[in-house]
Amino acid sequence: MRLAYKSDDDAPVSAERAPVSARASARLERLESESVYILRELAGFERPALLFSGGKDSAVLLHLALKAFAPQRAPFKLLHIDTGHNFPEVLAFRDARAKQSGLQLIVRDVEDSIRRGSVRLGPDGSRNAAQAVTLLEAQQEFEFDALIGGARRDEERARAKERVFSHRDAFGAWRPRAQRPELWGLFNRHIGAGEHMRVFPLSNWTEADVWAYIIQEQIELPSLYYAHERDVVRRDGFLFPVTTLTPAADDRAIERVVVRFRTVGDITCTCPVESDAGNAEQVLAETLIATVSERGATRMDDRANSAAMERRKVEGYF
Amino acid sequence: MDGAIFPLRAGAETRQIRFMTAGSVDDGKSTLIGRLLLDSGVLMRDQADSIGDDAEDLAALTDGLEAERAQGITIDVAYRYFETPHASFIIADAPGHEQYTRNMVTAASASDVAVIVIDASRVEGGVLKRQTRRHAAIAALMGLDVIVAVNKMDLVDWSRERFEDIETAFADLAGTLKLSGVTCVPVSARRGDNVVRRGGAEWWDGPTLVELIEQSQGPATRHDAPLRLPIQAVLRDVTSRFYVGRVEAGSIRPGESVVLGPHAYPATVASVRVGGRAVSRAEAGTSVAIEFDDERDVTRGDVVAAPGVRYVRSVVADLCWLDETPWSRSRRYVLRQGTLETQVLIEEINFVHDVEDFSRRAGASSLSLNDIASVRLVTRDPILADVFSESPGTGAIALFDPQTNQTCAAGMIREAT
Numbered sequence: 001m002r003l004a005y006k007s008d009d010d011a012p013v014s015a016e017r018a019p020v021s022a023r024a025s026a027r028l029e030r031l032e033s034e035s036v037y038i039l040r041e042l043a044g045f046e047r048p049a050l051l052f053s054g055g056k057d058s059a060v061l062l063h064l065a066l067k068a069f070a071p072q073r074a075p076f077k078l079l080h081i082d083t084g085h086n087f088p089e090v091l092a093f094r095d096a097r098a099k100q101s102g103l104q105l106i107v108r109d110v111e112d113s114i115r116r117g118s119v120r121l122g123p124d125g126s127r128n129a130a131q132a133v134t135l136l137e138a139q140q141e142f143e144f145d146a147l148i149g150g151a152r153r154d155e156e157r158a159r160a161k162e163r164v165f166s167h168r169d170a171f172g173a174w175r176p177r178a179q180r181p182e183l184w185g186l187f188n189r190h191i192g193a194g195e196h197m198r199v200f201p202l203s204n205w206t207e208a209d210v211w212a213y214i215i216q217e218q219i220e221l222p223s224l225y226y227a228h229e230r231d232v233v234r235r236d237g238f239l240f241p242v243t244t245l246t247p248a249a250d251d252r253a254i255e256r257v258v259v260r261f262r263t264v265g266d267i268t269c270t271c272p273v274e275s276d277a278g279n280a281e282q283v284l285a286e287t288l289i290a291t292v293s294e295r296g297a298t299r300m301d302d303r304a305n306s307a308a309m310e311r312r313k314v315e316g317y318f
Numbered sequence: 319m320d321g322a323i324f325p326l327r328a329g330a331e332t333r334q335i336r337f338m339t340a341g342s343v344d345d346g347k348s349t350l351i352g353r354l355l356l357d358s359g360v361l362m363r364d365q366a367d368s369i370g371d372d373a374e375d376l377a378a379l380t381d382g383l384e385a386e387r388a389q390g391i392t393i394d395v396a397y398r399y400f401e402t403p404h405a406s407f408i409i410a411d412a413p414g415h416e417q418y419t420r421n422m423v424t425a426a427s428a429s430d431v432a433v434i435v436i437d438a439s440r441v442e443g444g445v446l447k448r449q450t451r452r453h454a455a456i457a458a459l460m461g462l463d464v465i466v467a468v469n470k471m472d473l474v475d476w477s478r479e480r481f482e483d484i485e486t487a488f489a490d491l492a493g494t495l496k497l498s499g500v501t502c503v504p505v506s507a508r509r510g511d512n513v514v515r516r517g518g519a520e521w522w523d524g525p526t527l528v529e530l531i532e533q534s535q536g537p538a539t540r541h542d543a544p545l546r547l548p549i550q551a552v553l554r555d556v557t558s559r560f561y562v563g564r565v566e567a568g569s570i571r572p573g574e575s576v577v578l579g580p581h582a583y584p585a586t587v588a589s590v591r592v593g594g595r596a597v598s599r600a601e602a603g604t605s606v607a608i609e610f611d612d613e614r615d616v617t618r619g620d621v622v623a624a625p626g627v628r629y630v631r632s633v634v635a636d637l638c639w640l641d642e643t644p645w646s647r648s649r650r651y652v653l654r655q656g657t658l659e660t661q662v663l664i665e666e667i668n669f670v671h672d673v674e675d676f677s678r679r680a681g682a683s684s685l686s687l688n689d690i691a692s693v694r695l696v697t698r699d700p701i702l703a704d705v706f707s708e709s710p711g712t713g714a715i716a717l718f719d720p721q722t723n724q725t726c727a728a729g730m731i732r733e734a735t
Contacts, residue, residue, distance in 0.1 A: 027334040027406055029604075032593060036605040037564045043551035044618065068562075068605075070594050071555040153397045160396045167723075179394060180725040181424040181640045185564070186654045186716040190723040204408055206399050 028213055032064065034185075035201040038164055039068040039148070041187050042199060043075065048146035051135075052078040052105070053086075054094030055264045056221050057150030057202060060210055063219050064201060065148070066101060076148065078105040081134045083127035085245055085267045093222040108138040128266045132316040136172040139196055146197045154206045164203050170194035172316040207262075211284040224261045225283065227276045232257050238271040332401070337531055338410040338425040338462075340453040341435030346469045350435055350507035351398060351411055354528070357514035358400040395425045402514075405532050419456065419673070419688035420640045423728050426460040427714070431534040433465045433527070436484065438504070439473040444483035446491060448674045454491055455673040459636055459690065459730065461710060463499035464492070465530050472506040476519040494676060503527050543567045543602070544624035545576065546702065546712045548656025549616055553607065560591070560607040561616055566656060566711025567704075568624060569601040570608065579620045580629040580700040586611040587622075602711065619658035621702060621712075629700035634668070634733040635715065638690045641726035643719070645685035651726065652718040653697055660699040662717065668692040685727075692732070703734030 042048050050065055052058045065074045078098050082091075098105035110127045113119040118137065119130040139147060153160045163179055165187045180188050191197055202210070214221065231242040233253045242248050245267050259272035260283070277283040341347035398409040410425035412418070426432065434453045436446070457464050466488055474480045485502045492500040503512055504519055505527055511518030512526045525533065545568035553560040570576075574587045588609040590600050600606045608622070621627070639645060645664060653662035664685075669678040671690040678692075685691055706713030717727035 027332055030334055033564065033603060033605040036593070037550070040550040040562055040605070067593055069553060070607075071558075071560070072553040154399045157396075160398065161394045176394065181420060181728070182428075183424065183716045183725065183728045184427045184711075184714045186714065188654075188716065188718050188723070188725045190652075190718060190720070192723060204397070206406070208401075209406075 025216075028209065028216060031205055031209055032067075032213070034204065035064045036068040037185060038187075038199065038201040039065050039074075041165075041189065042146055042148065044189060045146040045197070047142060047144050048076050048148060048199075049079040049106070049142070049144045050074075050076040050103075050148040051080070051150070052094065052098065053080055053264070054090040054097065054222055055150070056214065056225060057152065057210060059097065059219055059221055060205075060213060061148065061150040061202060062097065062101060062103075063217060073102055076103060077142070077144075078103050079138060079142075079144070079147070080105065080107045081131045081138065082107050082109045082111075083131060083266045084109060084111045085127050087222070087224055087264060087267060089224050090222045090264050093220075097220070106138070106142070108134050108141075110134045113137060128269055129317065132172075136316045139172065144196060145191060146199055148199045148201065150202050151200050152202050152205050152207075152210075162200060162203065164200055165189060166198040166200065167191065168196050168198055168316070172196070174198075174316070208284060208287050211280060211287050215280045215284060221280075222264065224264065224272075226280075227258050227260050227278045227282075229256055230259050230272060231255070232259065232272065239274065240271055241267065243267055333405045334408065335405050335431070335531060335534060336408040336410065336429050337431045337433055337465075337534070338412055338422070338429040339433045339435065340412060340422055340425075340457070341450075341467075341469075344440075345435045345437045346507045347411075347435040350467060350469060350505070350513065350527075351409060353507045353510055353513045354407075354409070355398060355400050357510055358402055358528070395421050395428075397428075402528055402532065407531065418452075419638060419690065422453065422456050423460065423638045423640065426456065426462055427728060429462060431465060431531065432457040432462040433467055433531065435467045435469050435507075437470050438468045438477075438480055438484060439470045441480070441484050441487070444487040446484075446487050451491060451676075452673045454488075454495055454497060455671070455676060456690075458495040458497045459638075459671070459673075461707060461730070463534060464497055464501075465527070465534065466500065466502040467507075467527055468502055468504045469507050471504045471518055472509055472511070476504065476521075478519065478521050481519075501530055503530055543709060544626065545570055545574075545622065546624075546627075546656070546704065546709060547606070547608070547622040548658065548712070549618055549620050549622065550657050551618055552616065558609055559613060560609060561614075561622065562605070562607045563622075563657065564605045565600055565602050567602055567709040569599055570606065570622070571599045572596075575625060576622050577625050577627060578614060578616055578622060582625070582627065583614070584625075585614055585622075619656075621656055621658070623702075628703040628734070630703040630734050631698075631700050632665075632694060632696050632735075633701070633703070633731050634692060634694055635729040635731045636671070636690060637664070637685070637693050637695075637717070637727045637729045639685040639687060639727050641719065641722075641724050642687055643722070643724070643726070644687070645726075647683075650720065652720050653695070653701070654716045654718065655701050655714075656712055658699070658701065659718075660697050660701065662695050662697045664693050665696045666694040668694065695729075704731060705734060706730035706732065 052062055110130045113134045119133045151159055163182045167180060231254050232239040233248045242254055248254050257274055258276050260275045260277055261272045277286050339347055396411045400407050410428045412421040412425035436450050468481055468484050481504045488500055488502060504522055505512040506518055507513060514528050546566045547563050547570060549561050550563045553562055570590055572587055572589050576585055576587055578585050588611045590597050591607040592600055592604055650661050652659050667682045669680045669692050670682045702712050704712040713731045715729040716725060719726045
């Protein structure tokens with residue numbers, strides 16, 4: 001038996017003790033009903049797109065969207081902003097799942113924005129922040145009036161203040177101090193010319209809710225969410241995956257470790273955690289006793305400073 | 319820092335409870351939220367690290383935006399999540415400074431119950447602060463039950479007399495405001511007493527704050543209330559039409575006789591689906607897809623209702639003005655009730671509520687940010703004659719400004735004659 005998350009100051013907790021059985025139904029029902037209600041509020045939009053990366057939150061989002069509009073086809077296009085730094089398993093899953101859903105998948109590349117000159121990368125080479133530029137370019141190209149994302153308020157402090165229907169001006173900017181009050185379920189769906197709406201149907205879900213729902217609905221995910229062996233290098237408390245994009249500086253530092261990813265994003269700033277959770281039930285059990293937050297455990301980009309996410313969001317990140 | 323009280327955050331069959339917190343930083347509201355997160359074990363190590371070296375500074379956990387930290391104030395509602403073995407919770411944390419009413423109204427509309435935090439060391443002779451009276455008044459207007467966290471009890475040596483004075487004062491206030499279901503609990507957020515775990519007063523054998531929240535029922539969702547199902551969209555496949563929406567009051571079942579829209583066209587529900595599965599009954603709060611026995615001309619904005627439903631074009635409502643731009647008599651606004659949007663005029667301001675001394679100021683000719691007023695509204699299309707206290711899902715309205723697209727008011731229908 002392995003320990004879920006080891007740390008110096010926490011007493012080890014056994015993952016096997018965490019109750020994972022049908023946790024939930026009443027609360028998952030409330031969350032599902034609310035998300036379906038939010039997605040159906042998009043029925044009046046002319047060109048809505050659902051941001052679909054192949055990650056677990058977007059997989060849950062797509063599942064809910066198909067459910068909300070069944071038996072009709074969901075009135076959304078799928079949009080993925082590809083940093084060019086994605087894990088191949090995730091891209092394969094993205095394409096397969098999109099095809100299966102019957103919805104059109106549009107992919108726009110950060111690489112093209114770099115070529116156009118609209119994106120210039122910083123010294124760390126991370127393309128995560130650059131996604132915002134490519135996303136806004138895609139929004140303008142297709143004149144999307146709503147972009148539906150799987151962001152959750154429990155992920156991060158700036159996201160904790162995000163609306164469900166979040167208005168973006170013609171520059172795509174989020175203005176946290178001028179947010180519209182959001183009252184009951186009486187969403188304000190009005191936008192002006194050139195503006196668009198960001199919509200977050202999973203706002204009130206937690207990481208554990210997402211996993212409980214993945215179990216309940218048997219939602220398929222890319223394989224790297226589950227335990228697998230991978231070459232990594234330990235540095236600053238993170239496990240860095242060794243890939244062609246992120247080769248080890250010193251081959252002697254490479255270890256073969258059983259890991260899984262809690263989030264999947266840009267390869268250069270997304271790290272796995274040590275875990276032998278091989279299925280969704282085991283992942284949920286670990287999630288319930290985790291002592292480090294989802295983004296804190298795995299995302300270098302949020303570590304830069306405590307306002308990193310807020311700044312990216314103001315610029316158009318979702 | 320103390321360890322988590324609930325290291326394993328899970329329950330077999332858990333409810334989700336949404337509550338709001340009101341009070342100022344001085345009352346220890348942010349400290350209380352930090353304590354809830356810390357002792358329930360939801361606070362993750364990296365998040366705890368970011369509060370800095372001062373382990374006592376639980377309040378820092380609830381800071382949100384960079385702009386807020388720069389100004390040292392909170393400017394918007396933040397949502398927080400925690401769990402106990404019995405329930406999961408969403409806190410809508412409303413800041414206590416400027417735009418207070420606006421933020422509290424927003425947070426209250428997303429909540430089942432309000433937790434009002436007061437500083438026991440600053441309530442002398444049972445006289446509640448103006449701010450506390452305002453919080454209670456808004457909770458009453460928005461139809462929320464109230465739990466009072468009488469905080470900083472450690473600073474008054476857990477004086478039972480002090481606590482009971484406050485309890486009595488709050489009972490008086492509740493009587494004036496016609497607030498039902500007010501409960502008080504003595505706590506020390508700083509020390510963690512009676513928040514998640516017991517402690518402090520030996521004389522207190524009542525529940526902890528978390529237990530009180532767990533026991534709260536939320537606004538009475540009466541499943542025997544008359545059905546209201548505002549339609550969001552109509553979905554079609556080759557052979558059938560599905561009308562989708564969320565049940566806002568009552569319940570719906572196959573075979574039931576209903577009426578459609580203001581003209582009350584009779585129809586029979588043929589099937590009810592939830593998440594793609596046919597069900598024998600769906601209650602308030604559930605998103606459904608229904609079929610009728612026959613094809614019907616129903617679109618977004620129409621309501622599927624129990625027979626006996628009434629529609630009107632004029633209602634009396636309490637309106638909270640939330641926009642920086644004051645109400646303009648010459649302007650038409652858009653009213654949203656359920657999924658219906660129609661034009662609305664504020665025909666008359668009956669009076670403005672003073673939410674601190676509870677007086678009614680008649681003769682007002684303007685409405686600006688944070689004002690709460692009783693008004694007569696006239697709508698272009700007929701709207702449901704539903705009163706907020708009986709049918710919160712359809713007795714609630716929002717006003718939008720069609721020129722700026724801002725959300726400018728929240729309303730509760732009080733009379734619909």
